[in-house]
Amino acid sequence: xxxxxxxxxxxxxxxxxxDHRLLKKKLERSDGLQKERVNMDAMEAIFTRRxxxxxxxxxxxxxxxxxxxxxxxxAPSGSNSQxxxxxxxxxxxxxxxxxxxxxxxxxxxxxxxxxYVSLRNSVNAAKxxxxxxxxxxxxxxxxxxxxxxxxxxxDSACALENMMIAANALDLGSCWINQLHWLDxxxxxxxxxxxxxxxxxxxxxxxxxxxxxxxxxxxRSELKRTGNPVTYVDDNNSVQA
Ligand SMILES: Cc1cc2nc3c(=O)[nH]c(=O)nc-3n(C[C@H](O)[C@H](O)[C@H](O)COP(=O)(O)O)c2cc1C
Numbered sequence: 001x002x003x004x005x006x007x008x009x010x011x012x013x014x015x016x017x018x019d020h021r022l023l024k025k026k027l028e029r030s031d032g033l034q035k036e037r038v039n040m041d042a043m044e045a046i047f048t049r050r051x052x053x054x055x056x057x058x059x060x061x062x063x064x065x066x067x068x069x070x071x072x073x074x075a076p077s078g079s080n081s082q083x084x085x086x087x088x089x090x091x092x093x094x095x096x097x098x099x100x101x102x103x104x105x106x107x108x109x110x111x112x113x114x115x116y117v118s119l120r121n122s123v124n125a126a127k128x129x130x131x132x133x134x135x136x137x138x139x140x141x142x143x144x145x146x147x148x149x150x151x152x153x154x155d156s157a158c159a160l161e162n163m164m165i166a167a168n169a170l171d172l173g174s175c176w177i178n179q180l181h182w183l184d185x186x187x188x189x190x191x192x193x194x195x196x197x198x199x200x201x202x203x204x205x206x207x208x209x210x211x212x213x214x215x216x217x218x219x220r221s222e223l224k225r226t227g228n229p230v231t232y233v234d235d236n237n238s239v240q241a
Contacts, residue, residue, distance in 0.1 A: 040169040049165055050219040052173025055211035059090055059138045064170050068210060069141070071166030075158035078151030084159045084205075087142040087197050095140060098192060102179050103131045105186045122179060133179040137209035142180055142193065144202040156205035167210055173218035177207045 065088065072086055089095060106126030111119060125131040134140045143160060145152035160176060167174040183189040184204040193204065213219060233239060 042165075042169075045165045045169040048220040049168040050221060050223060051175035052211075052213045052219045053135045053175050053209075054214040055135065055137045055173055055209065056214055056216070057136065057138055058212060060172055060211060064172060065090075065139060065210065067170060068163050068166045068172065068174075072141075072143075072159035072163040075155070075162045077155040077158065078149075081146075081149070081151070081155065083146050083149060083152075084156050085144040085197075085199070085202055086159065087144065087193070089140045089142065089196065090138060094196065095134060095136075098140070098180075099132045099134060101188050101192050102126075102133045102183060103129070105183050105189060106131065106179075118178070119182060122182075134177055134209050135175075137175075137211045139210035140177065140207060141210060142196075142198075142207040143205045144193075144198055145205045147201055147203045152203060153205050160206055160208055163208060163210075168218055168220070171212075171218065172210055173213040174208050174210050177209050180204045181206050 069086055069088060072084070073082075075084070077084065089098070103126045106123045107129075109123050109126075111123045113120075115123075122131070122133065141163065143156040145156050149155075164174045164176070180189060180193070181204050189204075190198070194200065198204065
């Protein structure tokens, strides 16, 4: 299988969606170090994943990017719908153009003190100028899904989390990037994204950046989870229904 995604032909190098078995073969053929990285334990990859925002401008090899995308495509989806669309942007001109469009969109926005803190921060930074929502990373993966599909965000989140964990296992940094989702209905963003392959019946559900950390390694320092409460209901609990 070597299906092609729907990109703007002028800007896109015809990014192929590769069969993961072929990709696995390719990685097996590469050097021992890379093989070791691919075999990182799943729990270790989950527990050491952190958001990496400062990245080298250097583009990771295509085999590694493809492997991350394949991990996203292997994610579960509601009713096995498999409608999460991943738009993989590595074109520097396009990345700069998107940053400018996002900056202009946020700079024109007024938000009150009750607005979601990250949105408020983005708007304030954009008004000051030089706001680059993707931190100048070499790869931006935008996820989209069918408008009106009830599992659109959930399916995309499964794909994004798979990709972030796979990136860590491959020694790549990643960070969820949500600005294009917030601006999904902005006309300039839609024009830009539709030129890059977003379908008219799709909504932007999220995205992530990918690349080598500025020192060559992804961020892996521990960030303790003090939230995310857990409630166990087991045989020792007496529950009055
Ligand atoms: C739904 C979602 C949206 C996020 N949006 C952004 C974003 O737009 N920009 C950003 O720098 N980080 C973003 N993040 C990353 C979070 O800030 C980060 O996951 C959180 O601070 C925990 O840190 P960790 O990922 O290093 O464990 C987002 C994370 C999630 C799950």
